[in-house]
Amino acid sequence: MEYLPDEVIGNILSRLRAARNVVIASATCRKWQEAWRNHLHTLTFNSSDCPLYHEFSTSRLEILITQTIFQTKGLESLSIIMDHVDEFSAALVIAWLMYTRETLRHLHYNVRTTPNVNILEKCGRQKLEVLTLAHNTIMGVEPSYQKFPCLRTLSLSYVSISALDLSLLLTACPKIEVLTLDSLEIFMSDSQATMELTSYSLKDIYVEAISLDKFILEADSLVKLHLKDCTLKVFELIG
C-alpha cells in the first residue's frame, strides 16, 4: 500500500476531518506527511470531537489551530467550532481566513473575536459555497464588491447584523438556496422596523427566535418556509 497515490491519501486524511486524527495519521511515513501538506482539503477543529481541547487554554488553541492550518495547502473546507471558547484574537482569525481564501469552499466558524473581525471581508468569497457563522457581528456589507457568486448555503446564528446589511448580503449571493437565521440580533437603520429580504434563488428558509415589527420576504423559488419562536407583528411573503 506504499503506492497509494498522494491524492488518495489526501482524500482519506480529509475524510478523517478532526485535526487531531489527521495530524496523527499523517505521521505514518514521509509519503503521508507529504500528502497531508499538499493534498488535504478538509480540516475540522470541533470541541465536541476532541475532549482534549477543553483542557487547553485559548492561546494554546490559537497556536495549535494556526500551526495546523499553516502546514496545509489548498484547504477547501475549514471548520472551527469551539463552543467552550469565549473569544479568539482577531489577528489570528484574519490570518486563518487570509491563508485559505483562495481555495475555501466551505467555512464554519463560531467563535467571537476581539476586536470584531469582518469575516465576510476577510474570507475567500469567489469559491465559497457554504458559510456557517455564529457569535459574530456583520457590519457594512458592500454588495458592489463583496459578492459571493457560488454561495448556496448561508447560516447565521447569534450574529449581530443590521436589517439593511442582511438584505444587501442576500443580494450579494445570487445562487443562495438555503438560508438559516437563528437568534440574530437585528439592528434597524431607521425608525421603521421593517426587514425586507429579496432572493430569486432561495428555496429553503429557516428562521428561529427573531423579533421584528415587520418582515417582508420576496422569494419566487421558495419551497420551504420554517418559522420557529419568532415574534413578528407583520410577516409578508411575496412570490
Added chain:
Amino acid sequence: MVTTDEKGPLTAKKKSVIIRSCDGDEFLVSESAAVLSTSLKKILEEKEDRLIHLSDIDNKTLAMVIAYLSTHADDGLSDDLKRSFDQEFVSGKEFDVLKYLVLATDTLQVTCLCYTVAKKMADIMKNKLVEWVRREFDIQNDYTPEAEAEIRRLDAWAWDDRQLEDD
C-alpha cells in the same frame, strides 16, 4: 466515416464492453455502466475494440466496482435506492478490501465511490494510534527515531495517547 450498412452491428457492439482483471478473468459490462468510470470512458473513446485489460485490479475488487457501476447505471433505480446501495456497499467490508477498492476507484476514476470508500476507511481510522495505521496499511515507518520525535514535538498537542486505540 460510418456507412449505413456498418451502423447496425457497430451500435450493437457498442452496448457492452469486456473488462479483464489482472487475474485474467473477463467481465461483461454494459457500456452505460463502464462510462461512469472516467478512465474507462476515455479508453473507449480512443480504441476500437471492446476489450479492456486492467493490469492492476484483481478479480474480487473488479467484481465489486462493476457491481457498483451497474447499479448506478440502472435508470430504473431512484437516487435514494442508489444512496442506500452505496451505504450497504461499504458497510461491514474488511479494511483490507477497502484499501484495494480505494486504489481501484482512483485508477478507474470513479469519484463518487472513491469518496464513499475513503470516508468508510476514515471512519475506521478515527482515534487510532499511528502504529495501527502503519500496520493496517502495511506501511514501513521510514522516519529515523529522531525525525519521528521531531514530528511529535511539532504537533505535541495531538500526541496525547489518551482516547486513542490500537485495535
